[in-house]
Amino acid sequence: MQGLWRATPYTVGFTLSDGESKTISGTTAFAPVYPDGSPGMLTVDLANQAQYVDLGGGTSGGDDLSGTMTLTYDATYLKVRATIHDDVHSPAADALNLWSADSIQFAFASGLPAPGGAYSEFGAALLGSGPALYQFSPVGGSVAGGQVSVVRDEARRTTVYSVQIPWAAAGLSPGDPYFSYSFLVNDSDGSGRKGFIQWGAGIGASKESAKYLPVQRMP
Structure with missing residues (x-):
């Protein structure tokens, strides 16, 4: 649906009782998260609902880096799925440094x-x-109880990620009505990370949870 899972800048002006004027600005979103398998599950089109951050390597557009992302949940896991179109698959050497290449x-x-x-x-x-x-x-380290599948299709130039994170590992509870979330895709064509596409912020350029976006758990 139009407007859902879309980062939206806002500015709010108000006047205090002493007559002083204040302005608050930022970015927010209405991003409902549905149970896994629900007909209401929503998919984020990263090309249209996310932001590309160039780290000097440039991008040739959708054929270089694009895709979709979905966040769902069940009683045990938060589930992140992404289908990423990437013309060149170039991984890092190890898990600790996976951020520096395709991931x-x-x-x-x-x-x-x-x-x-x-x-x-x-x-x-x-x-x-x-x-x-x-x-x-x-x-830092492995995720107790976490599950991951990543499959590359070279003919289609797509990489499909399916990750399940236990609620406790995410620092959350299945009963939380809302929480904050951010997501990105790193891109490397073989010479290090050249950029990333992000929904939300606070991961790739800095570590600031204040730049995540709010999501709402739907029953």
């Missing part, structure tokens, strides 16, 4: 985005050794 990263924080908030950040990639899932924050 996805995503993060969760409890409640609405706020400065200084705790967050849990993850990454997934198809390395030379196979699919990898890594937790970057709050501590």
Whole structure:
């Protein structure tokens, strides 16, 4: 539906009781998250609903980097799925450095985005050794109970990611009515990370959960 899962800048002006005028600005979204398998599940078109951040390598457009992302849940897991069109698959050497080449990263924080908030950040990639899932924050390492599948189709030039993160590992509870989320796709054509496409922010250029976007858990 139009307007859903779309980052939207806002500016709000108001006047205090003493007559002083204030302005608050930022970015928000209405992003409902439905149970896995629900007919209401929504897919984000990254080419139209996300932002490309150029780190000096440039991009040739949709054939270079594009795709879709879906976030759903069940009683046990938060589920991130992404189908990414990428003309050249170039992975990192290991899970710790997966961010430096073709991969996805995503993060969760409890409640609405706020400065200084705790967050849990993850990454997934198809390395030379196979699919990898890594937790970057709050501590680095493997994800207890996490599941990952990453499949590359060279003929179609697509990489399909399917990641399941336990609620507790994300720092969240299945009963949370809303939480904060950010997602990105890193791109490398063989000479290091040249850029990334992001929904939300606060992962790729800086570590700031205040730049995540709010999502709403639907029953």
